[in-house]
Amino acid sequence: MTDSTVSALRNKATSRTPRHFEIPKDNRGLPKRVSDYYGELTFDFKKSEDISDSTKREIVKAIEAGHGIKKDHAEAVAKAVTDWAVKNGATHFCHWFQPLTGGTAEKHDAFFQLKDGRPIERLSASQLMQGEPDASSFPNGGSRSTFEARGYTTWDLTSPMFLMESTNGRTLCIPTAFVSYNGDALDVKTPLLRSISKLSEAATKFMNLSGHKETTSVHTTCGAEQEYFLIDKAFYYARPDLLMTGRTLFGALTTRNQQLEDHYFGLIPDRVLAFMQELDFELHRLGIPAKTRHNEVAPAQFELAPIFSEANVAADNNQMVMTTMRRIAEKHDMMVLLHEKPFAGINGSGKHVNWSMSDNNGLNLLEPGSEPQSNLRFLATIAIIVKALHRHSKALRMAISGAGNDHRLGANEAPPSIISAYLGDTLGHIFQAIAEEKTFSPTMNQVMDLGTSQLAHLLKDNTDRNRTSPFAFTGNKFEFRAVGSSHAIGFPMTILNAAVTDVMNEANAYLESELSKGITVDQALTALTKKLASESQVAVFNGDGYSKEWVEEAKRRGLPNLRTTPEALKTMTEKETYQFLVELGIFKAEEIDTRYNVLLERYIKIREIELETQIDMIHQFVIPSGLEYKKVLADIIKDQQVIGVSSQFEMEAYKKVTAKIDEIHALSQSLAKELNGDHSDHQKYAEKIASELMTTSTTMATVCNELEELIPNQFYSLPKYYDMLFLR
Numbered sequence: 001m002t003d004s005t006v007s008a009l010r011n012k013a014t015s016r017t018p019r020h021f022e023i024p025k026d027n028r029g030l031p032k033r034v035s036d037y038y039g040e041l042t043f044d045f046k047k048s049e050d051i052s053d054s055t056k057r058e059i060v061k062a063i064e065a066g067h068g069i070k071k072d073h074a075e076a077v078a079k080a081v082t083d084w085a086v087k088n089g090a091t092h093f094c095h096w097f098q099p100l101t102g103g104t105a106e107k108h109d110a111f112f113q114l115k116d117g118r119p120i121e122r123l124s125a126s127q128l129m130q131g132e133p134d135a136s137s138f139p140n141g142g143s144r145s146t147f148e149a150r151g152y153t154t155w156d157l158t159s160p161m162f163l164m165e166s167t168n169g170r171t172l173c174i175p176t177a178f179v180s181y182n183g184d185a186l187d188v189k190t191p192l193l194r195s196i197s198k199l200s201e202a203a204t205k206f207m208n209l210s211g212h213k214e215t216t217s218v219h220t221t222c223g224a225e226q227e228y229f230l231i232d233k234a235f236y237y238a239r240p241d242l243l244m245t246g247r248t249l250f251g252a253l254t255t256r257n258q259q260l261e262d263h264y265f266g267l268i269p270d271r272v273l274a275f276m277q278e279l280d281f282e283l284h285r286l287g288i289p290a291k292t293r294h295n296e297v298a299p300a301q302f303e304l305a306p307i308f309s310e311a312n313v314a315a316d317n318n319q320m321v322m323t324t325m326r327r328i329a330e331k332h333d334m335m336v337l338l339h340e341k342p343f344a345g346i347n348g349s350g351k352h353v354n355w356s357m358s359d360n361n362g363l364n365l366l367e368p369g370s371e372p373q374s375n376l377r378f379l380a381t382i383a384i385i386v387k388a389l390h391r392h393s394k395a396l397r398m399a400i401s402g403a404g405n406d407h408r409l410g411a412n413e414a415p416p417s418i419i420s421a422y423l424g425d426t427l428g429h430i431f432q433a434i435a436e437e438k439t440f441s442p443t444m445n446q447v448m449d450l451g452t453s454q455l456a457h458l459l460k461d462n463t464d465r466n467r468t469s470p471f472a473f474t475g476n477k478f479e480f481r482a483v484g485s486s487h488a489i490g491f492p493m494t495i496l497n498a499a500v501t502d503v504m505n506e507a508n509a510y511l512e513s514e515l516s517k518g519i520t521v522d523q524a525l526t527a528l529t530k531k532l533a534s535e536s537q538v539a540v541f542n543g544d545g546y547s548k549e550w551v552e553e554a555k556r557r558g559l560p561n562l563r564t565t566p567e568a569l570k571t572m573t574e575k576e577t578y579q580f581l582v583e584l585g586i587f588k589a590e591e592i593d594t595r596y597n598v599l600l601e602r603y604i605k606i607r608e609i610e611l612e613t614q615i616d617m618i619h620q621f622v623i624p625s626g627l628e629y630k631k632v633l634a635d636i637i638k639d640q641q642v643i644g645v646s647s648q649f650e651m652e653a654y655k656k657v658t659a660k661i662d663e664i665h666a667l668s669q670s671l672a673k674e675l676n677g678d679h680s681d682h683q684k685y686a687e688k689i690a691s692e693l694m695t696t697s698t699t700m701a702t703v704c705n706e707l708e709e710l711i712p713n714q715f716y717s718l719p720k721y722y723d724m725l726f727l728r
Contacts (some may be wrong), residue, residue: 003285004720005084005717006238006713006716006717006718006723009232009234009235009238009719009723010038010386010719010723010727012232012234013234013235013723013727013728014230014727014728015414016089016232016271016272016333017271017727018270018273018274018332019271019275019331019332019333019369020274020282021274021277021278022193023281024037029156032386033282033615037159037281037284037335038284038285038287039285039286039287040283040284040285040287041162041163041165041285041287041373042160042161042162042287043080043081043084043085043087043161043162043172043185045077045080045157046057046060048077048080048081049536050067050079050080050083050084051076051077052076053242055076055077056284056306058070058073058284059073059077059157062157063158064225066197069157069579071125072125073127074129075124075125077125077128078123078124078127078128079123080123080630081123081128081161081172082111082121082122082123084124085111085163085170085172086111086121088163088170089163089169089170090111090158090163090169090171090172091110091111091112091169091170091171092108092109092111092124092169092171092172093108093109093111093127093171093172093173093174094107094108094109094112094172094173094174095107095131095133095153095155095174095176096173096174096175096176097138097153097175097177097178097187097189097367098178098187098189098315098319098488098490099138099178099186099187099188099408100138100139100140100141100186100187100188100595100598100599101138101139101593102486102602103319103488104319104485104486105115105133105138105178106171106173107133107653108171109127109133109375111123111404123172128155128174129154129155130152130153130154130155131152131153131154131176131540132151132152133151133153133178134151137152138178138186139321139595139598139601139602140180140594140598141192141593141594141595141596141598141601150180151178151179151180151181151186152178152179152180152181153177154176154177154179155174155175155176155179156175156176156177156189156193156312156383158189158193158312158313158350159175159312159313159316160175160287160309160313161173161174161175162286162320166334168704170675174706175189175316177189177190177193178190179500179613180547182695184395184588184590184591184594185587185591186594187586188315188488188490188491188494189312189315189316189490189593191490191491191492191586192311192312192315192490192491193312193500194494194495194585194587195220195493195495195497195501195584195586196219196220196311196312196497197478198456198497198498198501198584198585198586199218199220199357199497199498199500199501199504200217200218200219200220202500202501202504202505202508203218203357203359203365203500203504204216204217204218204288204359205465205508206384206504206507206511207359207377209367209508209511209512209521209524210376210377210380210511210521210525211377211521212359212363212377213284214361215359215360215361215391215620216359216360217313217358217359217360218359218360218365219310219311219357219358219360220310220355220356220357220493220497221309221310221311221313221314221355221357221358222308222309222310222311222316222355222356222489222493223305223306223307223308223309223314223354223355223356223439223477223723224303224306224313224315224351224352224353224354224483224646225300225303225304225305225306225319225320225350225352225354226297226303226305226316226321226322226325226336226351226485227296227302227303227350227351227352227432228301228302228325228336228337228349228485229298229300229301229302229306229336229337229339229342229343229351229487229567230272230275230301230302230329230334230335230336230728231300231302231334231335231337231347231724231728232334232335232724232727233329233330233333233334233335234721234728235336235514235688235719235724235727236332236724237451237725238719239434239435239719240613240616240617240620240719240720241610241613241617242335242337242342243327244246244486244609244610244613245339245344245606245609245610246337246338246339246342246404246486246609247339247341247343247404247407248339248342248344248721248724249610249617249697249701249720250344250614250622250700250701250704250705250706250708251343251344251345251701251708251721252706252708252709252721253345253346253705253721253723254720254721254722254726255724257298257299257345257346257721258297258298258346258347258421261297261410263295263296263297263298263299263301264295264296264297265277265294266295267295268293268294268295268302268453269728271332271334271532272334272728273727275295275328275329275332275333275334276302276304278328278331279304279328280293280327281416282324283320283321283324286317286320286324287307288317288321288324289306289307289309290305290306291305291306291307292305293305296347296349297341297346297347298347298725299346299725299726300344300724300725300726300728301346301347301349304321304325306321308354308356308477311355311493311497312490312673315488315489315490315493317503318351318488319488321566322336322338322447322486325338328458334728336706337349337446338485338486339404339485339486340402340404340405340407340485340486340592341407341408342407343403343721343724343725344407345391346703346725348407348408348449348483348485349408349485350408350481350483350484350485351480351483351484351486351487352479352480352481352483352493353479353480353483353488353489353493354474354477354479355477355478355479355480355493355496356394356476356477356480357381360584363381363414364476364477365378365381366378366381366382366473366476366477366478367476368427368475368476372427372430373628374427376521376522376526376529377525379430379434379525379529380507380525380528380529380532381479382423382427382473383431383528383529383532383533384500384503384504384507384532385478385500385503385576386421386423386532386533386536386539386540387503387532387535387536388454388496388499388500388502388503388504389419389420389421389471389499389536389539390535390536390538390539391499391502391503391536392495392498392499392502392577392580393419393539394560394562394568394571394574395495395499395562395571395577395580395581396419396471396492396495396496396499396578396579397417397419397560397562397571397577398495398562398568398569398571398572399492399494399495400482400483400484400487400492400604401478401489401562401565401568401569401599401600402484402486402548402565402602402603403565403602403606403607404484404485404486404606405482405484405487406563406564406565406567406690408484409482409563413580415468415469415470415481415482415545415546416470416545416546416550416551416554416561417468417482417561417563418470418545418550418551418554418559418560418561418563419471419482419539419559419560420469420470420471420539420540420541420545420554420559421471421472421473421478421539421540422469422471422472422473422540422541422542422543422545423473423542424542425542426493427473428540428542431529431533431537431540433535434526434529434530435530435533435534435537437530468543468544468545468546469481469541469545470482470545477689480496481493485498486665490677494586495581497586498580498584498586499580501584503532503579507528507532510524510528510531511524511525511528514527516632536580538557538558538559539559541553541554561576564687564690564691565599565603565686565690566600566603566683566686566687566689566690567687567690568604569596569600569686570602570683572592572595572596572599573596573683578592597682600682600683600686601682603686603689604679604682604686604689605695607694608675610697611671611675611693611697612675614668614671614697614700614701615671615672616716618665618668618700618704619668620720622664622704622707622708622718623661623664623665624717625668625707625711625715625717625718626657626661626707626710626711626717627717628659628661629657629710629711629712629715630654630657630658630661632652632715633650633653633654633657636650637650637654653710656710657707657710657711660703660706660707660710661707662706663703664700664704665705667699667700667703668700670696671693671696672699673694674688674692674693677695690709708720
C-alpha cells in the first residue's frame with residue numbers, strides 16, 4: 001500500500017453520504033410508530049393466538065415447576081411457530097445457542113419435508129425441543145476426545161424465538177442450551193438458567209421471611225449497555241491488525257483526541273445517526289428494547305442502552321445486539337469495533353451490566369423508597385449483595401477476565417481490576433449508623449433550587465453516580481461496570497447471581513434462627529444488616545477508583561488485585577474460590593475445569609494471534625515504510641554532498657529512522673523466538689505472555705509509533721489514528 005492508496009481511502013471515507021433509510025409507512029402513508037412494529041420478528045408462545053390458553057397455562061406451569069412439557073403441548077407450539085415463520089418468509093430454522101466461544105452458533109435445517117412424496121413445511125415437536133449439532137469442534141477444554149462428538153441443544157422456553165433476516169430470506173432462530181452427551185454444560189446459557197433458578201429460590205424465601213408472604217418468585221433483571229467504536233470500513237480492511245485481532249497493535253496517538261471532553265454527548269454525526277436509526281428499527285422489530293443512544297468519551301465511540309429485561313432474555317438480546325450492529329454497520333460502509341481497547345491511549349469500551357431483582361408482584365428488591373433508612377428489607381438486601389461481592393471477589397474478577405479487558409481495566413474511563421462496591425453518601429452513612437447503633441437523620445435537601453425561575457427545580461437522588469467503581473449502586477440497581485464490551489454477559493451474571501445466592505442462603509438461615517427466638521422481623525433484619533455490613537465494610541469504596549492511592553488502600557484492606565487474565569483464571573483451580581458454585585449446583589466441578597481450560601486456551605490463542613500479526617505487520621508495512629524514507633533521505637544526502645551543501649537535518653533524520661528500524665527488528669526477532677519456545681505448561685505460558693511477551697509487544701508498539709511520527713505521510717503505508725477516528 002502506498003500513500004496514494006491511503007489518500008484514496010481517505011477520499012472514499014470522506015465522500016460517502018449517509019445511507020437513506022425510511023421507516024415503513026402505515027395505511028395512512030405515515031411512518032409507523034415503534035409500537036406498530038415492535039417485536040414483529042419474534043414469537044412468544046404466551047402471546048400466540050394459535051395456541052390455546054389451556055396449553056399456554058400448562059407450559060407456564062411446567063416452566064415454573066422445572067419439569068418438561070408434554071409432547072402434545074410442544075406439537076402445538078411447533079405448529080404455531082412454523083405457520084408464523086413460513087408466513088413471514090422463513091424457509092429454515094435453527095437451534096441458536098451460545099457455546100464457549102463468546103459468540104453464538106447455529107445450524108440451519110429446512111422446514112421442507114417430504115410426506116408421501118409430497119413437499120410440506122413442518123417443524124416437529126422433537127425438532128423444536130432437541131437438536132444434535134456436532135460438538136467436536138466447539139471449545140471443550142479437554143473434557144472429551146475429538147471422536148466424542150455428540151452434543152445436544154435443547155429449547156429454552158423462557159426466551160422468545162425470532163426471525164433472523166439476510167439478503168435473500170429469513171431463518172427462524174430457536175434459543176437453546178447446549179450440553180455434551182453426558183449432560184455437561186458446554187455453553188453460557190445453561191449455568192445462567194441454573195443461577196437464575198437458585199437465586200429465585202433464595203430471594204423468594206428471603207422475601208417471605210421479611211414479611212412479604214405474597215412473593216412466590218423473584219426474577220433477576222438486567223439492562224446491558226453496549227459501548228462500541230464505529231469506523232469507515234475502508235480503513236478497517238486496510239489495517240490487518242483490526243481485521244485479525246479487533247484492535248490496533250500500534251499507532252501514534254493524535255494531538256487532539258478526548259482531552260477537550262467535547263465528544264461525550266456531543267452532536268451525533270450524520271452517518272453515525274443514520275446507522276443508529278436503522279439499528280434501532282431492526283432491534284425493535286426483534287423485540288429488543290433499545291432506549292438510549294449517544295456519543296461516548298473517545299472520538300468515534302458510541303453507546304446503546306436498552307430497557308431492563310429478565311436476565312436470560314437480556315443475555316440473548318445482547319448477543320443479538322452485537323450481531324445486528326455488525327450487519328447494519330456494513331450497510332452503512334462502516335465497521336463496528338467491540339474490542340475493549342481498539343485504540344491505545346484513549347477511552348476503552350465496556351458493557352455496563354445493570355442488575356437488579358424483582359418479585360412476581362413487580363417489587364424491585366433494590367428500590368430504596370423515599371426513606372431508605374426505614375426500609376429494613378432493602379438495607380438487608382444491599383448488605384447481602386456487598387457481602388457477596390466481598391466474599392467472592394476473585395470469582396467475579398475471573399468472570400470479567402479476557403485479553404481485551406486486560407487493556408481496559410485500570411485505564412482510561414474504566415474501573416480497576418480490584419472488585420469493590422460504591423454505595424454513595426446516603427447509604428454509606430446509614431450503614432455506618434447501623435454499625436455504631438446510632439439513629440440516622442437525613443440532612444440532604446432533596447430539592448435543588450438552581451436560583452432561576454426559568455429552570456425547573458431538581459429532585460436529588462440518594463446517591464451520586466461513581467463512574468470509577470466496578471460495581472456501583474445507582475439508585476435502584478447495581479451497575480457492574482467492569483464487564484468488557486465484547487463479553488457474553490451470561491457468564492458474569494451467572495457468577496454474580498451465584499455469589500448473591502450463597503450469601504442470601506446464609507442470611508435466610510440467620511433470619512430463621514433469630515425469628516425463632518421470638519424477636520420481630522424488623523429486629524432480625526437490623527441485626528442481619530449490622531452483621532453483614534461490618535463483615536464486608538472493607539469492600540465498600542466511594543472514592544476515585546482510578547487513583548493510585550486506591551490501589552495502595554485496597555492492598556492495605558486485603559482486597560485482591562488480579563491484574564491480568566492468567567492471574568484471574570488461576571483462581572478457578574483453587575477449590576475455595578469455586579466450591580460455592582458446585583455446592584449450589586450451578587456448575588459441576590468438571591464444568592469449572594472445562595471453563596478454566598477453555599478460557600486459558602482462548603487467552604493464549606488471542607495473544608499469539610496478536611503477537612504474530614504485530615510481527616508480520618512490522619515486516620510488511622512499518623519497516624518497508626522506514627526503508628523507503630531512508631532511501632529518499634540517502635539520495636538527498638548524496639546529492640547535497642556533491643554540491644557541497646550541509647545535510648545535518650537529513651543525516652539526523654536518517655540516523656533516527658535507522659535506529660528505530662534496528663530496535664523494532666531486534667524486538668520482533670526476540671518476540672518471534674519466544675513464541676517458538678516450549679509452551680507445554682499452559683498456565684505458566686499464559687503468565688509469561690502477560691508479564692513478559694506483552695511487555696515486549698508494548699515496547700515494540702511504542703517504537704513503531706515513534707517511527708510513524710518520524711516518517712512523512714507520503715511514505716507511511718497504513719491508515720493512522722487520525723484517519724480511523726476522525727474521518728467519516
